Amino acid sequence: MKIDPNNPADLSAQIAAAIRDAIVAGKLIVDERLPSEAxxxxxxxxxxxxxxxALKRLAAQSLIRTQRGAFGGAFVNRLSYHDAYNQHITTSTLLLGMNNVSFDTACEARFALERACADLSAARRDADHLATMRAEIVRQAQPGLSDEAFCASDVAFHRALVDGAGNAVMSYQLAGAVEAMQPLMNMITFTARDRAEIVRVHERIADASAAQDGAAVSDALTELEAYTKALAQSVFAARAQTGAEGKAR
Structure with a gap:
C-alpha cells in the first residue's frame, strides 16, 4: 500500500483509499486485523x-470496525447489504441532486430498473410482500393523508414489489431507483397528481402480483411511467408560464 506525498489530495484520504483498495482486491480479508496505528x-x-x-474515513464507510482491549484494533468489516443499501441511497440522492439529472432521465431509469424485476417479483413474492402492497394502497386512499405520508407510502409500495423478487443484489441495485429517484420525482409531481389514479395503477400491480403475472406487472409500471412523465410535463409547463408572466410584468 502506497501513497504519493506530492499529491495535493489529503494524505488521510489517500491512506483510506489505499487500504480500501487492498480490501477490495482481497489483500486484506474479512475479520483480518489491520496493522496498528504506529x-x-x-x-x-x-x-x-x-x-x-484515515481509519475514521474507512469506519464511516463500514469497511472497518474498531475494538478496544488487549485483542483490539481495527479489523476489516463484513459489509452487509443493509449497510451498503443505506449508503447507496445516500450516494444516489446526492449524485442526482448535484448533477442536475433531468426528470425524464431519472424517470426512465427508475421504471426500466423496476420492470426488470417484474417477472421475478410476480413469481417469488410471498404473502408478506402482497400484504405490504395492499396495506399501502389502503393507506394511500385515506383522504386526510399528507403529501409527505403519501410519498412515503408510495416508496414503501414499490419497495415491497422490488423486494418480492427475492434477490438481495437486485434489491440493492434498485435502492437508488426506488428510494432516491422516486422521492425526487414525487417532489416535482405531487401537486399535480391524482391520488386516485395512482391508487388504481397500484391496485393493478398488486392484483397482477397476486396472480403471478409478471407481464401485467410490467405493463402497469409502463402505464405509471407514462402518467408520471405527463404530470412532470404539466408541472414544468405551468412553471414556464408563471415565469413568462412574471417577466412580462
Whole structure:
C-alpha cells in the first residue's frame, strides 16, 4: 500500500483509499486485523493523527470496525447489504441532486430498473410482500393523508414489489431507483397528481402480483411511467408560464 506525498489530495484520504483498495482486491480479508496505528504511521511515513483520520474515513464507510482491549484494533468489516443499501441511497440522492439529472432521465431509469424485476417479483413474492402492497394502497386512499405520508407510502409500495423478487443484489441495485429517484420525482409531481389514479395503477400491480403475472406487472409500471412523465410535463409547463408572466410584468 502506497501513497504519493506530492499529491495535493489529503494524505488521510489517500491512506483510506489505499487500504480500501487492498480490501477490495482481497489483500486484506474479512475479520483480518489491520496493522496498528504506529505501524501504519511508519509504513506511510505520516503522523498517527493522519492515520487515525484515515481509519475514521474507512469506519464511516463500514469497511472497518474498531475494538478496544488487549485483542483490539481495527479489523476489516463484513459489509452487509443493509449497510451498503443505506449508503447507496445516500450516494444516489446526492449524485442526482448535484448533477442536475433531468426528470425524464431519472424517470426512465427508475421504471426500466423496476420492470426488470417484474417477472421475478410476480413469481417469488410471498404473502408478506402482497400484504405490504395492499396495506399501502389502503393507506394511500385515506383522504386526510399528507403529501409527505403519501410519498412515503408510495416508496414503501414499490419497495415491497422490488423486494418480492427475492434477490438481495437486485434489491440493492434498485435502492437508488426506488428510494432516491422516486422521492425526487414525487417532489416535482405531487401537486399535480391524482391520488386516485395512482391508487388504481397500484391496485393493478398488486392484483397482477397476486396472480403471478409478471407481464401485467410490467405493463402497469409502463402505464405509471407514462402518467408520471405527463404530470412532470404539466408541472414544468405551468412553471414556464408563471415565469413568462412574471417577466412580462
Amino acid at each position: 505501524e501504519l504511521s511508519e509504513h506511510f511515513e505520516v503522523s498517527r493523527s493522519t492515520v487515525r483520520e
